Amino acid sequence: MRFKLTSDIKVLKEKANQMRRNILIMCNKAQSGHPGGSLSAIDIIVGLYYSVMMHNPSNPKWVDRDRFVLSKGHCCPALYAVLADCGYFPLKWLYKFRKIDSKLQGHPSMVDTPGIEMSTGSLGQGLSAAAGMALGYKIDNNSGIIYCMIGDGECNEGQIWEAAMSAAHYKLDNLIVILDKNRLQIDGFTKDVMDSSSLAAKFKAFNWNISEIDGHNCKEIISILNKVIKNPNGKPSMIIANTVKGKGISFMENKPEWHGKAPNDEELEVALKELQ
Amino acid sequence: MKATRDAYGETLAGLKNPNIVVVDADLSVSTRTSKFAKKHPKRFFDFGIAEANMISQAAGLATTGKIVFASTFACFASARALDQVRVSVCYSKLNVKICATHAGLTIGEDGASHQALSDIGIMRSMPYMKVFVPADPNETEQIIRWIAKDDGPTYVRLGRNKIADLHDKFGKSYKTKFCYARAQKIIDGKHATIIACGYMVEKALEAAMKLVEDKIHVTVLNMSTLKPLDEKAILRCPKPIVTVEEGMLNSGLGNAVAAVLCEKAGKKDTRMIRLGVDNQFGQSGKPEELLKHYHLQTENIVRAVKRLV
Numbered sequence: 022m023r024f025k026l027t028s029d030i031k032v033l034k035e036k037a038n039q040m041r042r043n044i045l046i047m048c049n050k051a052q053s054g055h056p057g058g059s060l061s062a063i064d065i066i067v068g069l070y071y072s073v074m075m076h077n078p079s080n081p082k083w084v085d086r087d088r089f090v091l092s093k094g095h096c097c098p099a100l101y102a103v104l105a106d107c108g109y110f111p112l113k114w115l116y117k118f119r120k121i122d123s124k125l126q127g128h129p130s131m132v133d134t135p136g137i138e139m140s141t142g143s144l145g146q147g148l149s150a151a152a153g154m155a156l157g158y159k160i161d162n163n164s165g166i167i168y169c170m171i172g173d174g175e176c177n178e179g180q181i182w183e184a185a186m187s188a189a190h191y192k193l194d195n196l197i198v199i200l201d202k203n204r205l206q207i208d209g210f211t212k213d214v215m216d217s218s219s220l221a222a223k224f225k226a227f228n229w230n231i232s233e234i235d236g237h238n239c240k241e242i243i244s245i246l247n248k249v250i251k252n253p254n255g256k257p258s259m260i261i262a263n264t265v266k267g268k269g270i271s272f273m274e275n276k277p278e279w280h281g282k283a284p285n286d287e288e289l290e291v292a293l294k295e296l297q
Numbered sequence: 298m299k300a301t302r303d304a305y306g307e308t309l310a311g312l313k314n315p316n317i318v319v320v321d322a323d324l325s326v327s328t329r330t331s332k333f334a335k336k337h338p339k340r341f342f343d344f345g346i347a348e349a350n351m352i353s354q355a356a357g358l359a360t361t362g363k364i365v366f367a368s369t370f371a372c373f374a375s376a377r378a379l380d381q382v383r384v385s386v387c388y389s390k391l392n393v394k395i396c397a398t399h400a401g402l403t404i405g406e407d408g409a410s411h412q413a414l415s416d417i418g419i420m421r422s423m424p425y426m427k428v429f430v431p432a433d434p435n436e437t438e439q440i441i442r443w444i445a446k447d448d449g450p451t452y453v454r455l456g457r458n459k460i461a462d463l464h465d466k467f468g469k470s471y472k473t474k475f476c477y478a479r480a481q482k483i484i485d486g487k488h489a490t491i492i493a494c495g496y497m498v499e500k501a502l503e504a505a506m507k508l509v510e511d512k513i514h515v516t517v518l519n520m521s522t523l524k525p526l527d528e529k530a531i532l533r534c535p536k537p538i539v540t541v542e543e544g545m546l547n548s549g550l551g552n553a554v555a556a557v558l559c560e561k562a563g564k565k566d567t568r569m570i571r572l573g574v575d576n577q578f579g580q581s582g583k584p585e586e587l588l589k590h591y592h593l594q595t596e597n598i599v600r601a602v603k604r605l606v
Contacts, residue, residue: 130388130389131360132389132390139389142384143380146353146381146384149350149385150353150356150357150385151357153356153358153359153361154358156354156357157318158361160361179349180349180381183349183350186347186350187347
């Protein structure tokens with residue numbers, strides 16, 4: 022059965038809150054993982070799976086489905102939490118995240134996990150693969166949409182720009198990319214590590230449609246996604262989502278050190294209280 | 298006479314399955330995928346000079362049920378786009394057939410930057426990857442037809458230069474007959490075995506014929522499937538063994554054969570000589586001049602066998 026979507030903002034906000042809790046619990050149990058970027062991405066992923074994408078958790082390979090590729094693969098706790106809640110796999114799998122013999126690998130593995138559309142983790146590759154899927158859908162006249170999330174740090178990778186060039190060249194207007202612009206990467210602020218300012222102008226120059234939203238505003242997220250889907254114009258679309266790394270947890274927000282660090286038990290307790 | 302890349306291009310263009318999609322990176326004239334492009338323009342995609350993007354796009358296409366053939370030069374497929382081969386294709390276990398041309402020393406004048414010498418070892422080290430090196434145009438056609446029906450990551454190593462079909466050069470009984478994961482015994486002899494792949498099979502056959510003049514009778518194995526490797530053939534063939542390849546000694550056919558011998562041959566004779574490029578780059582030159590420089594001519598094989606028997 023197709024997943025039942027909702028446009029009720031209150032429901033979406035509650036889901037996002039619940040997913041934030043799961044992300045933190047997963048990273049705490051694994052004592053590793055990437056909470057910062059997962060928390061900046063989660064509102065968008067919730068918007069996609071609960072409000073926008075045509076998908077079917079009981080038949081993950083349904084041929085006419087919309088697809089989502091998480092190119093910034095290290096933020097998979099956010100995706101795993103959502104996939105489990107949608108019913109792609111049992112919730113208890115979340116607690117074995119990153120552990121030996123787990124179905125939930127440290128970075129997404131499409132061979133191991135139902136609902137994962139592409140194995141990612143080596144940055145830059147997911148966008149190319151998503152473009153390849155969009156091309157495949159075009160060949161088959163499949164009206165499904167391919168969504169992909171990339172990071173602003175990820176835009177350091179040359180492959181992002183190779184993919185951007187080719188997606189515009191092949192007029193992939195069934196490809197919608199969300200850039201989780203949380204302004205941080207492992208070594209610090211993106212402006213200090215490798216200046217990736219004016220990403221909007223750069224993608225525009227590559228002949229993409231550009232829009233910009235607050236990546237934590239559920240209403241803005243679903244309204245822009247619905248608007249973009251309805252207006253295919255022969256160009257791929259880039260939605261630049263301004264986000265906050267570590268969003269929702271006071272001591273994680275805008276702190277590069279929470280890129281790839283798990284909360285200990287005390288930190289988890291404080292964080293979960295903040296989410297109540 | 299034609300190159301294995303020619304046989305690839307012709308065979309590919311003739312494949313009937315409408316799910317086949319071909320991608321290239323601005324080398325379609327050289328890799329011969331242009332023949333497919335002319336015949337099926339809607340199923341051919343040129344990604345320009347961007348091999349990494351091409352390989353990940355091929356993986357994305359494969360997830361939509363396409364049988365994807367991806368071509369570029371072997372040096373780029375195996376090195377420049379290696380991370381994409383590793384994660385997008387192999388880790389994702391997708392149906393992408395990387396058919397890479399201009400491999401080995403015999404690309405010639407282009408020199409070291411374009412001579413893929415480590416590709417066999419690199420591709421063999423990727424989980425799920427199957428690796429093939431056809432010996433002649435005839436075998437190329439058989440391998441391309443076979444992989445088109447198979448599922449999963451695949452690497453086929455093809456050459457630039459015109460070579461003879463073995464049955465045209467040596468006679469009917471030398472015809473290449475591809476059998477997946479099986480070495481083909483082209484000559485049966487009891488004193489030693491020469492194991493070769495690609496164009497070097499022709500040199501191995503010439504060497505075997507010269508050795509007969511000295512009453513040395515060798516078996517010649519065409520190891521066209523490099524992975525999975527036909528270990529039984531290696532263990533059963535007459536010892537000692539000489540391996541010949543147009544690539545690096547420290548990672549290719551010779552090393553693979555040596556590993557099988559050392560681990561599994563028990564008390565049998567495990568002596569062997571590996572012929573190939575020894576930890577150095579290639580250089581510009583005519584193909585046969587290069588083979589001479591790197592000791593990969595018929596006489597070198599003859600000498601190696603004589604040293605062992």
